[in-house]
Amino acid sequence: MPSPQSVKTQPFGDQxxxxxxxxxxxxxxLQPNYTENFVQSILLSCGDALRGSTLVVGGDGRYFVKQAAENIIRMCAANGVSRVIVGENGIFSTPCVSAIIRKEKALGGIILTASHNPGGLDNDFGIKFNTANGGPAPDGVTTKIFEISKSLAEYKIVNDLKIDVAVVGKSTFKIDGCGDFVVEVVDSVSAYLDLMKGIFDFGAIKTLLSGDxxxxxxxxxxVTGPYATRIFVDELGAPASSVVNCIPLEDFGGAHPDPNLVYAKELVDAMATxxxxxxxxxxxxxxxxxxLGKNAFFVSPSDSLAVIADKAEQCVPYFKSGIKGFARSMPTAGAVDLVAKKKQKPIYEVPTGWKYFGNLMDAGLLSLCxxxxxxxxxxxxxxxxGIWAILAWLSILAKTKRSVQDLLHDHWAVYGRNLFTRYDYENCSSEDANKLFEHLESLIGDETLLKSEWRAGGKSYRIALTDNFEYSDPVDGSVAKKQGIRFVFKDGSRIVFRISGTGSTGATVRMYLDSYEPELERCKQDAAKTLRPLVDVALKISSLETHLKRDKPTVIT
Structure with missing residues (x-):
């Protein structure tokens, strides 16, 4: 009978x-005990609820996912977990993990991913914990995990537990001192596909894809390769050639798995034809x-959310009973705000991080975000x-019988356009980034700044508000401070600065800019060109290039 072992360890200070x-x-x-320490800290953070519980484990297929998944299962066995559901070969998309947690009423899930960061031995890995609602652990839980990690002296594992996550099926083990332990290796797509079929009219989408x-x-x-192939090809009848780069690779084929105009250039070029x-x-x-629409017509994420929000009740069966409310992260342009106002629905502005949406959803206040x-x-x-969003778009296109570009033009004719761009300065030194933000903090409330007129590209701007965004959760009353430094101008234009929380080394500084344009013909103009004067003003006010020692961003989206 396999027995748990306690392995002595020392804490790491950076978890x-x-x-x-x-x-x-x-x-x-890959350092000795590093992964095990963090996983043990996650398990201990669950307290008494861990014993006899169900956990979901899986990741995006990057280097080390399969090995880490098997070791996490062995640690779950030693820590009194009764059942682990794991994806075949350790693979689950992040949305699928959330769906299975909710479906199986699991205590939570351990997701092995660094999301859009590059993968491979010389790149990034990540571990995150999702709680029983299926969403990312809230601040209180992550703080507890970190506190445990700082004094951890041992972790528990059943080293001699024989597991093979490459084989679909259920195995039951007797663990000495813990009782029965069940490992279910499941098809990573099926549960998610069933969920999508209950949300969308697959017949309408299939009719759209069966034509020209x-x-x-x-x-x-x-990780989406198997999901996209099963859904778009097998279920919806698109040609197999419609889904490309669909085999999950440990290093993502040496590419950067971030779906933007820079890193998804292959798609942009193909669409441009x-x-x-x-x-x-x-x-x-x-x-x-x-x-993207025909001829590589780009739909900004802010516009994408607004269009789905505007058409969801009409085009997606899941929403026909009504929408409770909308939300966006603070740096996101306010296009969805205009939809909410017209539909007389609540709109929430939250800090960056999906966990903030979860509280609103659990309280029945939010449907789309x-x-x-x-x-x-x-x-x-x-x-x-991601796949849900694309199915939503295809549902709208099937119902409206408009092209992507025409749909956006229709939308702007009604609501106007919130022009948006983001400048990413990646792998900056933490010291330089901190100095920049010290400078930005010093500008908050500066009377001289507020009285100044800023000119660039023939446009004039005057600041109406400066602050560091603070969010009070309307559900639990928790407060998230210092979530992004904002400069809001009298014409409604905004500049926002944040240090990203998703990097693995150094600091990624992000500068967000948005400006509202009511005239349709100006809405159709290139956003980057139209926003250039605001970019110039942002660089002048912040002295960003001087502080970061950069003369251009790494990525513009």
């Missing part, structure tokens, strides 16, 4: 989870999406969901 778990270079997780309407789905060699009517790309773990970082989702789960 504080960020926006979505702990992300570090893969080689950091051509789609191109690029999975960027991430005019051969396809609709294109989409997903990130490594399947929670982010990018939407999104982030500017290519994340869109609804209350069907508690994660953003």
């Amino acid at each position: 504080k989870p960020g926006t979505s778990g702990l992300r570090k270079p893969t080689k950091t997780f 309407f051509k789609i191109l789905i690029n999975c960027l060699n991430g 005019g051969a396809y009517d609709f294109g989409a790309a997903f990130d490594g773990d399947g929670d982010r999406n990018m939407v 999104g982030e500017e970082s290519f994340g869109t989702g609804s209350d069907h789960i508690r994660e953003k969901d």
